Amino acid sequence: xxxxxxxxxxxxxxxxxxxxxxxxxxxxxxxxxxxxxxxxxxxxxxxxxxxxxxxxxxxxxxxxxxxxxxxxxxxxxxxxxxxxxxxxxxxxxxxxxxxxxxxxxxxxxxxxxxxxxxxxxxxxxxxxxxxxxxxxxxxxxxxxxxxxxxxxxxxxxxxxxxx
Numbered sequence: 001x002x003x004x005x006x007x008x009x010x011x012x013x014x015x016x017x018x019x020x021x022x023x024x025x026x027x028x029x030x031x032x033x034x035x036x037x038x039x040x041x042x043x044x045x046x047x048x049x050x051x052x053x054x055x056x057x058x059x060x061x062x063x064x065x066x067x068x069x070x071x072x073x074x075x076x077x078x079x080x081x082x083x084x085x086x087x088x089x090x091x092x093x094x095x096x097x098x099x100x101x102x103x104x105x106x107x108x109x110x111x112x113x114x115x116x117x118x119x120x121x122x123x124x125x126x127x128x129x130x131x132x133x134x135x136x137x138x139x140x141x142x143x144x145x146x147x148x149x150x151x152x153x154x155x156x157x158x159x160x161x162x163x
Contacts, residue, residue, distance in 0.1 A: 002061075005057075009057075010051065012050075020047065025100055025101060026100070042110075045111065045114030047114070048088050049118030052080050052119050053119060053122045056079075056122055057122060059080055084115050088108060092104065092105075092111075
């Protein structure tokens with residue numbers, strides 16, 4: 001995922017959270033969201049999952065820009081997932097202080113499900129896209145652009161005279 005796409009996705013997800021929260025706190029949510037049983041849980045999972053996915057992609061892009069060293073061999077902590085879960089937990093607690101809303105452990109569970117699922121899927125997809133398939137061509141840095149085969153890493157066939 002490109003940094004630009006992740007930035008746009010994160011901006012959109014945050015906009016959805018802010019807009020949805022503002023509508024909910026002012027009691028202006030569309031009625032179909034309330035009438036359809038458990039639709040709010042699906043929305044929680046999707047919105048907070050998208051937020052964590054795009055934040056994780058941005059943090060990964062930043063990590064790729066840093067020089068490699070010992071820290072590169074350590075497993076990457078899910079900082080984005082932890083940050084989004086902390087913020088969604090605070091938002092759920094704040095709902096208990098509002099006269100229009102009520103705090104729900106099921107909403108937070110939906111948030112956690114979305115965050116864990118989206119970050120895990122994002123990391124699996126990123127790992128499969130960066131892994132070279134068996135028998136793939138040599139990386140560009142190992143190719144010789146001046147070779148007669150156009151930098152493919154292969155040597156040119158030679159013609160020998162039999163005379």
